[in-house]
Structures are given as C-alpha cells and as structure tokens.
Amino acid sequence: MGTISWDEFKAFAQSFLTVSDEINDGWAWQGDQDQLAGAFIAKKIKQLLRKQRSLPAEDETDPFEDTSCQTEDNHIAEELNGSQQECTWEYHILYSPSYATPVLFFNVFTSDGHLVPLESLWKGGTQGALQHLRWEALSQQEHPVLRRPYYYLHPCKTAELLNLHQGSSTNPIVTWLSSMGPAIGLHLDIAYGHLVQNQR
C-alpha cells in the first residue's frame, strides 16, 4: 500500500495547485496530462547567493570587451545586489509509473543557464538543509518528460513513507513533500496542511 494511480496523482496534484493558486505559491502544470506520467507540477524559486569560488569561475580575460557599445548612458541606476549571484531552484513533482508514487526531480542553475553541481552547493553550505539530505535516495537522471539531466530523489522509500501515514493523510503529495522537500530547500506553506487534515 501507499501507492497511488496516475488518475489519483492528477487529482491530488490538482488540489495541491488549488491551494498554491490561493496563496500564490507558484506551482503550475507542465506537459501532457492525457498521457500516463506525461505531466508534472513545477515551481521555481530564485535564491541569492554570495559569490563563491565553487560556483562557475568568471573569465579572467575578456578579449570580447567592446567599448564601442558603451554609448554615453548615465541613466543606469547602480545595481543594488551587484555582489550577489542568483540561483534558481527548479522543482518538479512527477508521477512514477513503476513505483506508483510521486517522485521529485530538481535542478539548481545560475542565471547563465549553467547547472550548479550539487557538491558545490553542499560544500558552500548555502542550503543548510542539503546536509541532512538522505543521500541514499539522491541520484541524477534524465527527466522522463523533458529529457534533460535532473537530480531526483529516488521513489524507493516513498511508498513506505506514505504507507506509514496512511489514514492520517488525505493528500499523499503533501505528506510526502513535507517530509522530503526540506532536505532540498523546499518548505511547504502551512496552508497546504488543510489538505491532509480536513477529513478529521
């Protein structure tokens, strides 16, 4: 037990999105919902990092600098966050047909579209939560829908976890995400709580 069907997944995800829309949490469907496991819900979070060595090094020399483009323009306000590097965390909740559970894919990338290796995030301690991540469940794999590399938390433990909460949970996506999410910086708003409690 602890498993759900694709249709159930879609229904649970939809009620999850309803709450997200109410609180402007930013989750949205992507992909083709008519196809088994062909759609997922996604969210992006922008995060400011202090510049770090572990992040992609900047070019030391700049043979391309083009001063001719520097038309006198004194209408540019000074950047407030110039010393900060921005990272985007992208979270996808998919359905795993083989495990019949939700599965979490994620990536972290800088503003030039370069994926940040997990190791450097881990070392930098930018996401403190990463340190107590259940490493055994983490791996990198091609995204089943997008066909690009993503990190993902292996669903091998998910059914077990959902089984534990069965009866108390009316939306397994919420139960599971509130347990797995914090490890990768994804904290659910308390507003989602009513999705798992309203049966009482």
Place this chain on the structure above:
Amino acid sequence: MTDDSALKYSPFSSHVDPSFWHKLSQIKLDIDKLDEKVHPVWGSYTNVNTVGLPSLHVDCTSYNSKFEELRYQLPAFGCQLNLNTLESYKSSDKTILLEKQGASLWADIANGSVLKNPALLSRFFLLTFGDLKKYTFYYWFAFLAPSTPNVQIIKPPALISTIFSSAQVESLQSEWSNIVDVYQRSYFIVKIQGDQAKIFPLSDIVSIFKAQCEEQWAEFYLAFADPCSSGDAPGWPLRNLLCVLAHYCPHVVGKKINVLSLRLVLKSHGQVNAADKSLLMSVQLLPHNETELKWVGWERNNRGKFGPRFVDVSGDMDPKKRAESAVHLNLKLMKWRLLPEMDLDTVQNTRCLLMGAGTLGCTVARLLMGWGVQHITFVDNGTVSFSNPVRQSLFTFEDCLSGGRPKAEAAAEALKLIFPGVITSGVTLNIPMPGHPVGDSMLKETQDAVATLEKLVEDHDVVFMLTDSRESRWLPTLLAGAKKKLAMNAALGFDTYLVMRHGVFCDDETPPDFNARSIPGRHLGCYFCNDVTAPGNSMADRTLDQQCTVTRPGVSAVAGALVVELMVSVLQHPSKGDAPAVLHKSTGKEDQESVGCLLGTVPHSIRGFLASWDQLTPATHRFSNCIACSEKVLKEYASRGFDFIRDVLNSAVYLEDLTGLTSLHKETENADVWEFSDSEEEENNSE
C-alpha cells in the same frame, strides 16, 4: 549631466534557463544549420514577487510562435541573431546591430503599433555564438532603450501607501489583475477617482495628455509593471514608455508627469496590500531631437564590462561528460553517506594492467569501471571465439566473425562503448612462459614481448593476473615484484577459486616475525610461494580432459568481483600494499579491526569452494625459495635481465636449481590444481 535630479533606471539582468541552450542547439543543428538567422524569441519578466535583480528570462519556450502565458509573466519581444563563427561574432559591429533593432522599435512606436500592443515596448536583442561541439556559448543581451529624452525628477519616488489610501491601493491591484489581455498588462494609465483606481489602456495616452495644461492630467499616472523589486530607481521599461509619451504628446515636455511603478508582493498570509511596494513619482521630460535618437541597452557581463557573457554547459549537455559526472556522483554518494573517509581519488587514479581478457578479465574490467577506475589496459594473445560472448561480458557475436577479433583490442573497445571516459587499450601479446623454449626464430619476438611487458608493468600501478595457466603468471609476478607494484591474482578451478594479493616488497631487511598474529604486506607470499614445483609446460602435460575442462560459469564472476574488491580494500588501507593480513581467522575481532581498513580486513588470499559454499582467507609468508618472488630470483633478474628470463623459458629446471627447490621437488605432490580453463583453444591464454 549627472545631477541628482536626473532619473535613473534599474537595468534588466538576463536569466537564461538551461533549456534555452538545449533548444538553441537543437534549432541550430536541425533547422538553421549554416544559416546565420535572426529568430524572434520571447522573453518574460514579472512585477510580482520578484527577488534580486530585475530579470528577463528566456527558456525553451522562447522559440514558440505564441507567448507561453504563465501566471504573472509579462511578454518581451526579442530578436536573436545566432552567428556561425567566433570570428564573425568578434567582427560584427555591435553598434550597427543595435541601431537596426532600435530602428525597428522606433517604427513600432511611430506607426502606432505600440499603442495597440504596448508589450512591444519591452524589447531585447540577443547576439549568440555557440560552439556546439564544446557546448559553450557566447551571448550578449541588449535591453533596447532610447538614450533620450532625459528626464528630471520633480517629486522623488515614494511608496504608494504614503500618497494613496489603502482602498485605492487595493483597487489598483484588483483592477490590474482583471486585465485579461497579457499584452496590455505591462504599460497602462491609472486614474484615481475617490476610493477607486481606474485603469486605461495605453492607447488613451493621446486623449489623456492632449490637454495643454498639466492640471488637467494631474490625476493621471503613466504606469508600468515594474520588474524591479526594491530601491528607488524605477525599472527599465519606464524608459521606453516615456519616449512614447514624448513622441505622441511633445507638448508635455517640461511639464509635470506622474508616474506609477507597479510592484506586487503576493503572499499567502499577507496582512498588507499586495501593491504596497509600488512607487509614485513625478518627472519632467527634457526636450530631445527624435531624429538623433541613439539606442542603448547592452548588458554588462559578470565582470561589469560591456562584452558578451560566456557559459560552458558541457557538463549539462555533453553526453560523455554527463556519463562521467553521473558515475562519479554515484560513488561520491556512497562516500558521503556511508564512508566519509573513503579515498575515491586513489582508486580512480589507479592504473590497472589486466593480464588476460577472458571471463575474468571482462568481469574485472567492468567492476573496475564501477569503482570509477579510469585507466585499464588489457594484455591477451587470443581472438574472440563463438563460445566466448556468453561468458565473457565484453564480447558479442559480431566479435567472433571472420575468425574473431583480437580479444585485448575488442575488450578495450567494448569498455569505451560502455563508458567513453575510460582510458583503455588492448595489447595483443604472447606472455613468455617458463618451460616453453625460445628457438632462434622466436628470439626477437620474445625479447620484444618481455620489453613490452616490462614497460607496461612500469606504466601501471596494479597488475591483475587473470590468465588461464600457471606458467603465464610467472613473468608478470616477477615483473610486478621487481618493480614493487601491487599484483592481484585470480585463478579458477571447476568449482573453486583462488583470489590473492601478492606481497609488495620493500628494501626493509627486518626478518619476518613468524609468531605475529598478522603478516605485513612486505612479507606476504605470491601465487607461486605455496607451490613447490616450478611451472613447466603444464599445457603439454595436461590430459585432454583437463584442457577442455570448463568452470561453473558463476565462478569467474565471483572471483573477478572478489579480486577487485580486495584491490580496493588494499588501496583504502593507509599502508596500501604493505597492509597486514590477519594470519588466522580465529584471531580476535579487535585484532582484525586494528589491522584492517575502513572497508574491513585486508586478507592475503581468499579460497572459495562452491560445492560446500565455503570460503577461507588464509595468509602465508613469502617463501624464501619461491621461484617467482624470492630474493634470489629478483636479484638474478636485476643483474641479468632478459638473459635470465631466456634461461627460465628454455628450462623450468633452471629455476628449481637456482632457488634450491630441486631437492624438494619430487617429495611433495601438489594436490591443488588451480589451472583449469574454460576456453577450448590451447593458445588462448585468458581465463
């Protein structure tokens, strides 16, 4: 010109989603090919819940014909020019390119298009060059804006709540949210009437600002969705909006204009109005000459210079690099989670020489790759035969055709197919064997073979002996011993196996302590130490039965796995090849732990018996009369080199005389015969 009252704008900063590079590569390879095409591309930005710099995003949907409408995302119209070469990138005239884009934006302003579709004012240009073989991109965004009109601040930006009532602010937010057409959401006009905020489309600009007297538009605000989240400076879009005003209502120049920058913070448990962070200000346009309009907006790169940005996404896109990082990530996860002290680098940088590319060689090579070993060389003299592929995991039926491919070469090629990051090669070579006399005709070839093997052993860190005859292990054992390399041995019987590490000698003269509970690596024996017969031509002596004997198919997989794991345990021990082996298993657990490594004990040898499913881990001392590793033999090789080897090849008895084994020779029967073969070809020396 730079006085405090001059209005300044927060520039956009570009954000590229990884999917944009994937899509760009695909379009270049499949559609554009060698054309240097200009593509219309969508950008998106938002004035809702923004964090950090005001950013303009592109991703894979940028190439869609229709703008991908996501909640609160506003469209920006872009043009991308993708150049073919770095040279054309360097030599392209950026000023002319920008002027051309500017002319197009100006046309949209002048012909009224922007009044019907205000989103056309959010405009960018993107110049790219991608090296699709290296997965690197140069890219440069320009967020188009006219250099004039200059604008003076009359009333500095203030939070909306200091001027509007909270009812008005609330009304503003809900009115704005009710705008259905996404293209009308970025630029508009706001009027305050009582408690209400009313929104007018930009197309009303002429009728609203046609009055000659500023009092008549005092209740109106020229408004825009501001991608900037903090600070007093309004975002970049205002620049183009003021230019539109100057064009359509030139008489407003010098008069007071109210401006509203709409910034929304939508939070689940917010007590405040979502639009509370919005700004109000009053400005005054200075006269300018439209015919002399210049265009600006090139983005500074990460170092604050006017130049392209560079990104290397090979780690994300190059399949070979992805394979490498995935393999290493798997190992790192094991390290992080289970064995933080694990020294993966040593394992991965260990260069492994595999004598034999048969069942054992194939299994060992695959498992070494599993540990991330990057450097694997095969030595084998055989060709792939039809019986091989089912047992030898690196070969397929195809390899057997036309007489069969050389095994060493085929195995190396198979490794590269499995994992292109591996550094591997195959050397086809007959390993010279004691008791296999070298005639004059073979002298040169044998000499070359010995020289090649010497060089190979020199160039590797670990020598694996995985051949199917005892004799073929003699020379590699001697060479590994002489060059102080770690030698790993695996040999198979029908349902038995022997896996062992040879002692790694050092110049330490301390005699072994035969009463100690463990034996340091330097005093451990080799494969031949327990044998009291010199290797003769056992192939000739074998009965047909023995030559054709096959092993149980699983035996080689078990032994191959153990020999790799034993090597890894040796490498994880702080003393490496000198790691002590516990003499008796009965020794206390503490003893075992005190001499082991983080993976556990490091035995000398492992003997397994499938019939009884037993496994033993005996350790034995180096035998002072050993025909392969004793001091006498090593010294003889050191002083006479190939001449010594030739004497051994020509006569096995020579070794027995040298080491003093002759006297022992006939007294003992060697009960253990480990040299069974699963290959039917006699000349095929791999197991």
